[in-house]
Amino acid sequence: MAGRHRGSRSPLSSGAVRAMAGRLSWGLGDQAVSSLTNFAVGLYVARSLGTFAFGIFSLVWVTYGVVLNVSRGLATDPLMVRFSAVPEDRWRTGVASSSGTAIGVGCATGLLSLVAGLVVGGPLGTAFVALAVVLPGLLLQDAWRFAFFAKGEGKKSFINDCVCGVVLVPALFVAAHFHTVMAFVLAWGFSATAAAGFGWFQCGIGPRVGEMLGWLRSQRDLSVRYLVENVSNSGASQLRAYGLGAIAGIAAVGAIRGAEQLLGPFLALLMGLSLVTVAEGARVLQRAPERLKHFCVILGGGQSAAALCWGLGLLLVLPDSVGRWVMGEVWTAAQPLILPVTLSVTGSGLVAGAAAGLRALGAARRSLRAQLFASAGYLLGGLGGAILGGAVGTAWGSATAMWLGCAMWWYQLRAGIADHQGSVDSAPEGLRDDEEPASA
Numbered sequence: 001m002a003g004r005h006r007g008s009r010s011p012l013s014s015g016a017v018r019a020m021a022g023r024l025s026w027g028l029g030d031q032a033v034s035s036l037t038n039f040a041v042g043l044y045v046a047r048s049l050g051t052f053a054f055g056i057f058s059l060v061w062v063t064y065g066v067v068l069n070v071s072r073g074l075a076t077d078p079l080m081v082r083f084s085a086v087p088e089d090r091w092r093t094g095v096a097s098s099s100g101t102a103i104g105v106g107c108a109t110g111l112l113s114l115v116a117g118l119v120v121g122g123p124l125g126t127a128f129v130a131l132a133v134v135l136p137g138l139l140l141q142d143a144w145r146f147a148f149f150a151k152g153e154g155k156k157s158f159i160n161d162c163v164c165g166v167v168l169v170p171a172l173f174v175a176a177h178f179h180t181v182m183a184f185v186l187a188w189g190f191s192a193t194a195a196a197g198f199g200w201f202q203c204g205i206g207p208r209v210g211e212m213l214g215w216l217r218s219q220r221d222l223s224v225r226y227l228v229e230n231v232s233n234s235g236a237s238q239l240r241a242y243g244l245g246a247i248a249g250i251a252a253v254g255a256i257r258g259a260e261q262l263l264g265p266f267l268a269l270l271m272g273l274s275l276v277t278v279a280e281g282a283r284v285l286q287r288a289p290e291r292l293k294h295f296c297v298i299l300g301g302g303q304s305a306a307a308l309c310w311g312l313g314l315l316l317v318l319p320d321s322v323g324r325w326v327m328g329e330v331w332t333a334a335q336p337l338i339l340p341v342t343l344s345v346t347g348s349g350l351v352a353g354a355a356a357g358l359r360a361l362g363a364a365r366r367s368l369r370a371q372l373f374a375s376a377g378y379l380l381g382g383l384g385g386a387i388l389g390g391a392v393g394t395a396w397g398s399a400t401a402m403w404l405g406c407a408m409w410w411y412q413l414r415a416g417i418a419d420h421q422g423s424v425d426s427a428p429e430g431l432r433d434d435e436e437p438a439s440a
Contacts, residue, residue, distance in 0.1 A: 037161065037164060037165045037168060037191075041168070041172070041184070041188050056123055056124050056127050057127065057181050057184060057185070059124070059127075060127050060128065060130075060131050060185055063128070064131065064135070064138065067105070067106075067135060067139070068138075068139065069227075069231055069233070070109065070227060071102050071106070071142065073223060073230040073231070074101055074219075074223045075098045075101040075139075075143055075215070075223075076102065076142070077222065077223070077226040077230070078215075078219040078223050078226065079095065079098040079146060079147065079150055080146055080149070080150050080282075081222060081359050081360070081362050082094065082222070082362065083095070083098075083150050084151075084152075084282040084283065091150065092205055095150075095203065096206065096207060096208045097208055097211040097214065098146075098147070098215060099140060099144065099147065099207035099208075100208040100209040100210065100211050100212055100215070101211075102140055102143035102207070103136050103209050104209050104212040105139055106135040106137070106138065106139040106140065107136055107209075109135055110131070110132040110133070112132075113129070113132035114128075114129055114132035117129035117130075123180070127182055130181075130185035130186045130189070131189070133186065133189065134185065134186060134188070134189020134190065134192065134193060137190075137192050137193025138189055138193070138196075140193075140196040140199070141164065141193070141195045141196035143207075144157070144160060144196065144199030144200075144202070145160065145161070145199075147203060147205075148199075148202075148203070152283075156199075159202075160195050160198060160202065161195065163194065163195045163198050164191050164192055164195035167194045167195065168188070168191035171187035171190050171191050172184070172187050174187065175187035222362065222364045225364035225365060225367070225368040226364060226367075228371075229364075229367060229368050229371040229372075232371055233371060233375055235375070236378045236379045237378075239379055240379055240383065240398070243379075243382070243383045243386060244256065244382065244383070244386045244391070244394050248386050248390040248394070252386070252394070255333035255334050255337060255391040256341075256394060256395060259334040259337035259338055259341040262334065263311065263341060263342065281295060281296070281356045281357055281359065281361075285420075289421070292357055292360065292361075292417060293357070293413075293414075293417055295356075296357035296413060297353060299353040299356060300350040300353020300354060301349075301350070301353065303348075303350070303352055304347070304349035306349070307346045307348070307349045308342065310342070311338060311339070311341070311342025311346070314342070315338055315339060320335075323335060333391065337391060340395035340396045340398070340399045341395055343402075343403075344398050344399040344402045347399070347402035347403045347405070347406045348402060350406045350410070351374070351402075351405065354406075354412070354413040355367060355370075355409060357413045357416070357417070358370070358409075358412060358413055358416050361417070361419075361420050363419065366412040367412065369412060370405070370408045370409045370411075373405060374401070374406075374408060374409065375405075377401035378398055378401045378405065380401065381397035381401030382394045382397050382398045383397075384397050385397025385398065
């Protein structure tokens with residue numbers, strides 16, 4: 001899996017570090033636009049349609065999140081690992097196949113959504129029919145974002161998300177005229193589809209849906225594991241929420257969600273950096289492999305420290321009156337959970353550093369082991385805590401599990417780096433200085 005990396009490289013120069021910082025900045029900016037767009041959609045729907053209709057929209061949104069994780073595991077995660085910092089022609093080949101795979105996943109899952117919507121019927125059914133229509137465009141737009149970051153052109157992804165946001169404004173205005181969940185789903189999906197078309201224009205590469213099976217075969221050593229890894233990550237959070245609701249009541253779920261919402265700006269930071277950290281890790285591995293561990297430590301430690309500062313700021317600086325004004329009655333239940341939720345997100349920051357390193361190495365087997373261990377612990381810790389102490393118990397149980405999972409992630413990264421070094425040392429001398437045959 002690491003066969004495409006070079007054996008001898010020059011150290012990272014100050015110019016390379018500045019270039020890396022610039023790419024990371026574009027990742028943060030891109031995620032800020034994307035998060036703001038998603039927040040605007042949810043807020044507009046909630047204010048326009050009321051609680052019941054917003055609940056239907058939320059079910060559609062959660063379903064899209066699962067499908068997005070499937071698409072990323074099969075299409076764009078392997079692209080980031082194997083087609084970052086590679087020659088132009090190889091990048092274009094990978095983008096054509098991975099974007100075609102994203103469309104294929106959208107069509108396949110869209111068909112399932114269509115059937116489910118027709119069977120269920122009513123407002124919920126029509127919402128899922130609308131989701132079926134827009135899934136291919138939604139997934140293609142997400143695929144272009146990863147393609148641009150794999151090439152180190154985060155500015156293009158930022159512009160693409162801005163186009164999506166601009167198109168969304170009139171689309172929401174039209175949807176408000178119809179006053180249905182289906183109209184809002186179509187408006188949201190149409191804006192992403194328009195941005196997907198613009199992304200096609202930006203990179204000049206046509207998605208090759210016909211190469212989907214070939215892509216899945218060639219990337220199966222990564223894609224299958226990343227698929228399981230992605231779904232297990234989101235699935236554990238969903239199951240924890242369902243279990244907490246069954247054990248301690250829906251109000252406890254709201255309290256946890258309220259505390260997590262207060263960490264929302266930092267979670268957006270994590271998501272933004274995740275778009276570029278794998279590609280940057282691959283570049284570090286190519287140019288100075290001995291620096292990969294340092295890169296991961298700085299990345300994870302920086303995110304963890306930022307999360308801790310944000311959480312402590314909420315606890316020590318945010319006035320109680322402001323909290324009540326922002327969150328209403330939820331503040332009373334969420335405030336006692338800020339500390340354990342902060343510790344949990346702090347652990348997530350450290351995990352992000354190790355995860356970036358393992359994916360840069362292409363060590364899918366090791367990252368899968370770490371993710372399954374962490375997800376199982378997160379679910380068991382959360383549910384066990386719910387039984388012992390409701391929402392407070394869940395928060396502390398999840399935080400404890402997160403740090404145990406963090407230890408596993410870093411153990412796997414250390415082992416993965418050792419494996420990579422061993423493969424480089426055992427390679428023929430002629431292959432150490434020149435690029436080795438691609439494993440993909």
